[in-house]
Amino acid sequence: MDYSKILRNNNKISIRTSCQQHSQQYNADFNIRFVLSGNESYQIGRRSLSVYPDSFLILNKGTQYSSQVDSDIPAQLFSINFDQKFLCDFQTSHTLNDDKLLAKYRYNDNSGYEFNETIYPFRGDIRYNINHLKNHLDQGTQDELLINEYLYHCLLNYFRIYNEEFVEKAEKLNFLNSSTRIEILRRLNLAKEYLYSNYNQNVSLEELGEHACLSVNHLLRTFKQAFSLTPHQFLIQLRLQRAKSLLKTTDYPVNEVVNMIGFECSSSFIRLFKTRYKTTPLKYRQYRLSA
Amino acid sequence: MMVKYIPVFTEDITEQIDFFTRKLGFKVADKYIIYEDAECKAIETGNAGVYFVLVERSLIPGVKNCIILNTNDCLNDYHLLKTKGVFFFNEPQYLSIGLATYFLDTCGNKFLLLEERNYSE
Numbered sequence: 001m002d003y004s005k006i007l008r009n010n011n012k013i014s015i016r017t018s019c020q021q022h023s024q025q026y027n028a029d030f031n032i033r034f035v036l037s038g039n040e041s042y043q044i045g046r047r048s049l050s051v052y053p054d055s056f057l058i059l060n061k062g063t064q065y066s067s068q069v070d071s072d073i074p075a076q077l078f079s080i081n082f083d084q085k086f087l088c089d090f091q092t093s094h095t096l097n098d099d100k101l102l103a104k105y106r107y108n109d110n111s112g113y114e115f116n117e118t119i120y121p122f123r124g125d126i127r128y129n130i131n132h133l134k135n136h137l138d139q140g141t142q143d144e145l146l147i148n149e150y151l152y153h154c155l156l157n158y159f160r161i162y163n164e165e166f167v168e169k170a171e172k173l174n175f176l177n178s179s180t181r182i183e184i185l186r187r188l189n190l191a192k193e194y195l196y197s198n199y200n201q202n203v204s205l206e207e208l209g210e211h212a213c214l215s216v217n218h219l220l221r222t223f224k225q226a227f228s229l230t231p232h233q234f235l236i237q238l239r240l241q242r243a244k245s246l247l248k249t250t251d252y253p254v255n256e257v258v259n260m261i262g263f264e265c266s267s268s269f270i271r272l273f274k275t276r277y278k279t280t281p282l283k284y285r286q287y288r289l290s291a
Numbered sequence: 292m293m294v295k296y297i298p299v300f301t302e303d304i305t306e307q308i309d310f311f312t313r314k315l316g317f318k319v320a321d322k323y324i325i326y327e328d329a330e331c332k333a334i335e336t337g338n339a340g341v342y343f344v345l346v347e348r349s350l351i352p353g354v355k356n357c358i359i360l361n362t363n364d365c366l367n368d369y370h371l372l373k374t375k376g377v378f379f380f381n382e383p384q385y386l387s388i389g390l391a392t393y394f395l396d397t398c399g400n401k402f403l404l405l406e407e408r409n410y411s412e
Contacts, residue, residue: 123410123412124408124410125385125390125408128390128406128408129366132364132366132367136367143370145370145374146366146367146370149366149369149370150366153366153383160385
């Protein structure tokens with residue numbers, strides 16, 4: 001069921017499902033975009049990235065981008081645009097309490113919040129809250145106070161994720177200058193989103209470094225500092241996570257799943273899956289079916 | 292909303308577990324919950340999915356009896372109860388086991404509204 005809802009405070013929520021779609025857009029508000037099934041590709045400047053159900057994308061006010069869905073599996077897209085005034089009220093309520101969560105984020109009246117426009121993990125509280133919100137909207141709720149309660153918590157969850165994924169990871173980098181740390185992390189996020197978007201391809205360290213504007217040595221050293229994993233370990237973890245999701249939500253045979261996530265050898269996939277999740281892919285699927 | 296956890300406040304947790312298991316024949320459950328920031332033992336009640344939660348009184352000074360109501364959607368129930376005039380101590384807070392908030396009934400009894408969330412997936 002597709003719909004678009006504009007609340008009285010100008011927050012906007014839209015959900016649509018499509019197999020083929022291409023659009024070019026200018027982002028008028030701070031926007032969070034989720035892909036609940038399938039995947040959607042984005043072109044932001046020279047960057048190409050793909051969003052899957054385990055991640056979400058944020059776009060700052062004023063960003064121009066194009067998006068594309070081109071797959072046999074319908075992609076279900078859920079998007080929230082936050083009105084500037086709602087964001088300001090949110091900021092005020094949070095800088096005034098003990099949490100001081102937003103005190104360190106840059107805000108100006110012209111462009112609003114400026115966050116690192118990249119892919120973030122869609123898990124934990126934000127996932128629960130978005131699923132609840134979607135259920136209410138699917139059931140046709142008209143209670144805007146309730147919808148805004150979820151939107152408020154969605155922002156709260158996003159700021160926590162931003163803090164964990166950006167601020168705390170930048171602090172882990174061994175550079176004295178804080179602006180250097182932020183710039184390096186911004187580039188590492190380019191590498192990370194490249195892995196998120198090309199997880200099923202053979203990605204070489206050279207092309208990863210080139211995409212992130214870092215030398216291979218610099219990339220390897222700083223990636224491990226920030227994310228506590230090498231790019232290769234990060235890629236394997238991502239592939240296993242997406243294999244798990246495919247096993248849970250589709251009927252594809254295990255061999256096909258292995259190909260879809262970019263593994264060349266079934267036995268090494270099964271071994272890695274078992275090491276990480278303490279069960280085999282087949283048993284995991286059977287367990288999920290019985291549950 | 293449903294009752295899933297029944298808090299039992301105790302001075303001596305070992306003695307209390309002994310009483311529940313040896314005298315009453317209940318079993319210690321293979322799980323624990325966090326209540327008021329303290330880790331608590333859960334005891335199976337015999338009713339599927341319903342547990343006694345043993346809370347050591349010394350860990351939470353001044354604590355009073357509390358009814359724990361489990362919900363599938365804390366924000367929804369918080370919003371519904373608030374619109375009916377129920378007094379809440381705070382906005383829903385994120386804990387290590389999920390989302391929770393406290394409210395009082397008209398006689399001053401304390402309720403914990405808890406949505407358990409699985410963060411390991």
